[in-house]
Amino acid sequence: MKNTKRLMLMNYNYYKEIEQKLELYAKKGLVLEKMGPYLWTFKKTEPQNLKYTVTYFAEGSVFNPHPTDNQQTYFDYAKAAGWDFVCEYNQMQIFCSSLENPPEFETDEKEKLENIHKCMKKSFVVSQLLMLVVFALNLFLRLNSLKRNPTDFLSSNIDLATFLMFFCIILYSSYTLINYYMWYNKSKKSVDMGGSIIENFNKTRRYFDIGYLIFLFSLVGYMFIHLLTNTAFGIIALSVVQLPLFALIFWGSITLLKRRKISANANKIISISLLIITGVLYLGFIFYSIPRFSFSERSNKPYTTVDWEVYEGMTREYRLYSDKIPLTCEDLYGHIDFEYYSYEADVEDTPMLHRSHYSQTRPPMKNAPPKLEYSIYKPKFEFVKNIVVSDLTKLEDWSDRKLETLDNAIFSTEKAYAFYYEEANEKLFSGEYILVFTDKIIQIDAETSFTDEQIEIIKNKLLSGNNKV
Amino acid sequence: MPREKYQTLTEQMFYILLCLQSECCGVDIMKMVSEMTEQRVTVGPGTLYTLLDNFVSQGFITLTNIENRKKNYIITDKGREMLEKEYIRLHKLTEDYERFMKKVI
Numbered sequence: 001m002k003n004t005k006r007l008m009l010m011n012y013n014y015y016k017e018i019e020q021k022l023e024l025y026a027k028k029g030l031v032l033e034k035m036g037p038y039l040w041t042f043k044k045t046e047p048q049n050l051k052y053t054v055t056y057f058a059e060g061s062v063f064n065p066h067p068t069d070n071q072q073t074y075f076d077y078a079k080a081a082g083w084d085f086v087c088e089y090n091q092m093q094i095f096c097s098s099l100e101n102p103p104e105f106e107t108d109e110k111e112k113l114e115n116i117h118k119c120m121k122k123s124f125v126v127s128q129l130l131m132l133v134v135f136a137l138n139l140f141l142r143l144n145s146l147k148r149n150p151t152d153f154l155s156s157n158i159d160l161a162t163f164l165m166f167f168c169i170i171l172y173s174s175y176t177l178i179n180y181y182m183w184y185n186k187s188k189k190s191v192d193m194g195g196s197i198i199e200n201f202n203k204t205r206r207y208f209d210i211g212y213l214i215f216l217f218s219l220v221g222y223m224f225i226h227l228l229t230n231t232a233f234g235i236i237a238l239s240v241v242q243l244p245l246f247a248l249i250f251w252g253s254i255t256l257l258k259r260r261k262i263s264a265n266a267n268k269i270i271s272i273s274l275l276i277i278t279g280v281l282y283l284g285f286i287f288y289s290i291p292r293f294s295f296s297e298r299s300n301k302p303y304t305t306v307d308w309e310v311y312e313g314m315t316r317e318y319r320l321y322s323d324k325i326p327l328t329c330e331d332l333y334g335h336i337d338f339e340y341y342s343y344e345a346d347v348e349d350t351p352m353l354h355r356s357h358y359s360q361t362r363p364p365m366k367n368a369p370p371k372l373e374y375s376i377y378k379p380k381f382e383f384v385k386n387i388v389v390s391d392l393t394k395l396e397d398w399s400d401r402k403l404e405t406l407d408n409a410i411f412s413t414e415k416a417y418a419f420y421y422e423e424a425n426e427k428l429f430s431g432e433y434i435l436v437f438t439d440k441i442i443q444i445d446a447e448t449s450f451t452d453e454q455i456e457i458i459k460n461k462l463l464s465g466n467n468k469v
Numbered sequence: 470m471p472r473e474k475y476q477t478l479t480e481q482m483f484y485i486l487l488c489l490q491s492e493c494c495g496v497d498i499m500k501m502v503s504e505m506t507e508q509r510v511t512v513g514p515g516t517l518y519t520l521l522d523n524f525v526s527q528g529f530i531t532l533t534n535i536e537n538r539k540k541n542y543i544i545t546d547k548g549r550e551m552l553e554k555e556y557i558r559l560h561k562l563t564e565d566y567e568r569f570m571k572k573v574i
Contacts, residue, residue: 055515072538073495077514080496107513108481108520115519 003033008040009213012092012124013116013180015054016199017206022094026050032096035089051097053083053105056119060091062254063264063271078105091119110191117184125177132173139166151377151391154384155348155355161223165216172212179205238286245282250275306340308363318342318363325358327461329370332446332454338362338369353388354378374444376462385441392434392443393417401430410455411435412463418449437463474527478555481512485520486552489544492533495521524548 006025010018022032027049030042059068067075067088074093075085082102083095095105106112142163146153153159187197224240253271262270303319310316323345330336346357359373379385393403404427406416415436420427429449435442442462450458475482484502493501495517502512512520521542524530529548533541544552 069538073540074514074518076538077495077499077517080499081514083514103511104513106515107511108479108516110479111516111519111523115515 002044004030004042004044005039006030006042007038008035009038009209011176011209012090012127013120015056015092015116018054018094019052022052022096023050026052026096032086032094035087035092035094037089048098049100051099051102052086053095053097055093055095055105056091056116057088057093058091058115058119058122060088060093060119061264061268062090063258063267065258065261065264065267081105090123109196113184113187113191113197120180120184124180128173128177132170132177135166135169135173139163139170142166149391150387151353151355154352154387155350155377157226157348157350158223160350160352161219161226165219165223168212168216168219175208238289242282246275246278249278303342306363308340310364316363323358325360327358327372327374327458329360329372331457331461332372332450333370336369341369352380352384354380370447372444372446374442374446374462377441377443378439379441385436388441389415389434389436392441404429406433411459413437474523475529475551477558478551480510481516482520482524483552483555484510485512485517485524486529486544486548489530489542489548492541492543494539494541496539 008018008021010021025032025042027047029045029047031045031048031050032040032052033043034041057071057074059070064071078085078095082099083097083105086094086096088094106115142159145159146163153163183198190196190198250271253274254267257267257270301321301323303321306318306320307315308318318340320340320342321344323343325343325345328343329341340362342359342361344357344359344361348355355375355377357373357375359371361371361373362368377388379388395401395403400421401419402422404418404420406413406418408414408416410416411433413435417434418429419432420429422428431444431446431448431450433442433444433446433450435444444458478486481502484505485498487505488498488501498521499512499514499517502510521530525532525542527547528545529551530542531545533543535541
């Protein structure tokens with residue numbers, strides 16, 4: 001009869017749940033054939049009453065080309081007691097029996113608990129700890145980036161979503177480990193008093209697991225959709241291909257070497273090395289291809305290109321966008337006879353911060369016409385506003401750029417600042433302003449400071465009426 | 470020196486060591502224990518494997534030979550000592566019980 005694959009999202013230590021699920025499947029006519037990390041293969045048969053037992057064998061490993069001698073002995077004992085070996089994954093071993101009342105597989109609770117714990121320490125605990133360390137490191141790097149560029153971070157959906165995802169994975173891994181150790185300690189106490197192992201099966205945990213998975217998958221889905229609408233196709237292809245490619249190479253290598261009867265240790269070394277080499281090569285490929293194929297540049301907005309001579313004998317291609325922006329150099333300085341301006345508008349809205357970034361730029365040149373760059377931030381919370389203001393008004397140690405507080409009457413602000421450099425006891429304003437309003441913060445960089453007339457134009461273009469920006 | 474894992478023996482351990490007075494394999498032990506105790510005590514295959522493994526590392530039993538994947542074991546002097554110690558302990562228990570109960574009655 002035909003085989004069917006089912007997704008089994010079961011943690012490695014949920015042996016009771018697995019037994020119950022397999023017995024239920026057998027009653028429906030689905031008998032377990034093979035197991036993997038997530039996809040388990042079932043054979044379609046007549047409904048059967050089968051009993052399953054999930055045990056752990058310390059010597060078991062995915063790298064073993066065939067069961068070890070000791071494992072064979074273990075299978076022989078099981079067979080003699082009426083339990084047939086079905087399949088294994090790592091140390092987890094599954095047996096089934098068609099007897100109505102098969103003898104218990106484990107008859108000594110203390111030994112059973114110690115054996116489970118020994119096997120869990122070897123694989124489950126190690127993998128959870130590894131995951132915890134890897135994601136804690138990632139979270140630390142994200143936190144560092146939040147600390148260095150809080151405004152960019154808070155206005156990037158991808159940054160916020162990855163942060164939340166790493167945080168959830170860490171939380172879940174810690175929960176799984178704590179849950180396991182609590183179960184182990186409770187069971188150990190009970191067993192030491194002559195009792196039995198505590199049932200490690202409760203509905204709350206199951207709901208928690210399901211909730212966690214739904215949340216994680218929706219986050220990944222959200223990030224994917226976000227990437228799809230905001231990023232070039234190349235980047236998406238690279239990020240989507242990555243995980244399946246790594247999994248294919250790693251599991252392909254293990255299976256192939258197993259088929260060739262290569263020893264477990266050699267298999268482990270070769271497969272892990274291959275995975276690391278693939279990772280390095282992939283990273284190299286990304287670094288090689290991104291600048292070459294302009295993967296990182298957004299391509300969904302119309303633009304024209306111009307071949308610009310940066311200096312003699314050196315020509316570069318520049319993209320000129322023609323997005324609509326609320327305030328232009330022409331507004332401020334009158335008509336400018338120049339056809340190589342690029343007008344760009346980027347809007348990103350996150351649950352923390354709405355940021356619209358506008359720029360009117362041109363390729364580098366001598367006696368260049370003026371350029372203009374400005375961002376409008378709309379924080380969704382008071383603390384976000386404080387973070388953004390303090391980030392934008394931060395003075396770097398390495399720069400002699402200073403900050404002057406302006407009269408709030410000029411722009412009708414809550415607070416207003418202008419950056420300047422000091423030269424021969426004279427303040428040279430750089431044309432960069434930070435304007436703080438009740439509901440928004442505007443950062444403008446115009447290269448020169450504004451005249452009263454220009455200030456009126458800015459107020460008119462960016463501030464008059466709530467819907468203006 | 471590593472601490473001895475077993476201070477006393479459980480029923481299953483006691484019967485396994487008892488069976489191994491003469492050389493036999495794991496499958497035989499499972500059958501013998503059930504027969505010897507008229508099904509009162511049974512040793513599950515998982516537990517049997519773990520106990521035999523632990524007994525070998527504790528030096529209570531030794532592997533004598535392997536024929537067609539069948540591993541045969543026999544008790545060692547140390548194992549016999551342990552069994553004897555357990556027998557004396559159990560004997561002491563029943564003696565104390567009888568003496569005390571007689572007084573009460």
